[in-house]
Amino acid sequence: MWPVPPDPGVALRMRTAHARARAALHSHPALGSAEAWGWNGRTLGMPVVTLSRPAWLRVASAPTDQIADTYWNGAIEAQDSLPPSIPRPQLWRWHDWSDPTWAYRSELYEYVADSTVAAPAVITAPPNLPAGWWRGVRAALEVIAAIRTTRVTIQPGFLAWAMPHYLGVPASDYATLPWTPAHGDFHFANLCAPNLRILDWEGWGHAPAGYDAAMLHSYSLLTPETADEVEREMAHLLTTPAGRYSELVVITELLHAAKQGTNPEIAAPLRRRAASILGRPTVAARGSG
Structure with missing residues (x-):
């Protein structure tokens, strides 16, 4: 994680994307939730509440012509390939969309209480x-x-x-x-x-x-x-x-x-x-x- 938000324009775009992901995945921000930014604002995550349980919602973005499959699909392939003996949050659902410039992937994870x-x-x-x-x-x-x-x-x-x-x-x-x-x-x-x-x-x-x-x-x-x-x-x-x-x-x-x-x-x-x-x-x- 990075301790401060990225460039204001990037921050606005990613916050807008996160709001869209919350609507698509039927969730809303948890009370007092804080933002967790990735490198240069490439990702934004925060605690959310779904219809039935707390969760963590992470949104990643990449230019539509610069998607690197290794990093774009890593979480999904980890969920499919890693044994349960590895301690990690489970990936429950994901949702993709794009515009002419940016591709987005939202991932809804099991909430981890430990910092x-x-x-x-x-x-x-x-x-x-x-x-x-x-x-x-x-x-x-x-x-x-x-x-x-x-x-x-x-x-x-x-x-x-x-x-x-x-x-x-x-x-x-x-x-x-x-x-x-x-x-x-x-x-x-x-x-x-x-x-x-x-x-x-x-x-x-x-x-x-x-x-x-x-x-x-x-x-x-x-x-x-x-x-x-x-x-x-x-x-x-x-x-x-x-x-x-x-x-x-x-x-x-x-x-x-x-x-x-x-x-x-x-x-x-x-x-x-x-x-x-x-x-x-x-x-x-x-x-x-």
């Missing part, structure tokens, strides 16, 4: 996690990694360009390491406590083994105490060659995002972490900027 561990993805203070919470995380990641799917979270072609560009290492050096299914956006703003629930399944699919643990660690680097805890609790995933590669992959992605203005405050610790893994300072390819 996310953090509001932003990048944490700046150690979270207070209950006993047994990490055990649930490890169990969930084990189940996720065994799912059968053809979905892909991160494209090898992007890594072939981006890893030399940002780290000065060829992705081909790691071509023999395994990939397994991953949640794909595994950070404390998508994880609930005290009862573990994993939110936002739009980008799940194959990624380097250990990818989710690596993402949780990378987003925690501004809070070294928490980064150390993640590394300790996820050691079985992060200390393997595949796990080290997954960290480099996540670091590459987040450095790319930082260069575009998303969470630039973690760029320096990401580079320090990459240097620690590689055993040398990161050196981007010539002309990469």
Whole structure:
């Protein structure tokens, strides 16, 4: 989630879309409900009340000529493919519509009473996690990694360009390491406590083994105490060659995002972490900027 609404024009368009979705799915805003915005206003969610029960209604939008199937259909395919042992809100119904410029998908979910561990993805203070919470995380990641799917979270072609560009290492050096299914956006703003629930399944699919643990660690680097805890609790995933590669992959992605203005405050610790893994300072390819 993002802590503030996007550009006023985007906010108005998405609030209008959310009102349309509420009417289509026979729901109304819950008393005192707060908005939860996605990146650049691409999504808007809030608690609602249906005819029979509380729910969460999320609306996603994309330009009609730029719909990426992986992210557009991820939640529906998760509902169809993921076993019930993975703790997550159930997707009950969805509704699509479009205009000449924008496509919209509204998704009505089971309401989760527990809050996310953090509001932003990048944490700046150690979270207070209950006993047994990490055990649930490890169990969930084990189940996720065994799912059968053809979905892909991160494209090898992007890594072939981006890893030399940002780290000065060829992705081909790691071509023999395994990939397994991953949640794909595994950070404390998508994880609930005290009862573990994993939110936002739009980008799940194959990624380097250990990818989710690596993402949780990378987003925690501004809070070294928490980064150390993640590394300790996820050691079985992060200390393997595949796990080290997954960290480099996540670091590459987040450095790319930082260069575009998303969470630039973690760029320096990401580079320090990459240097620690590689055993040398990161050196981007010539002309990469």
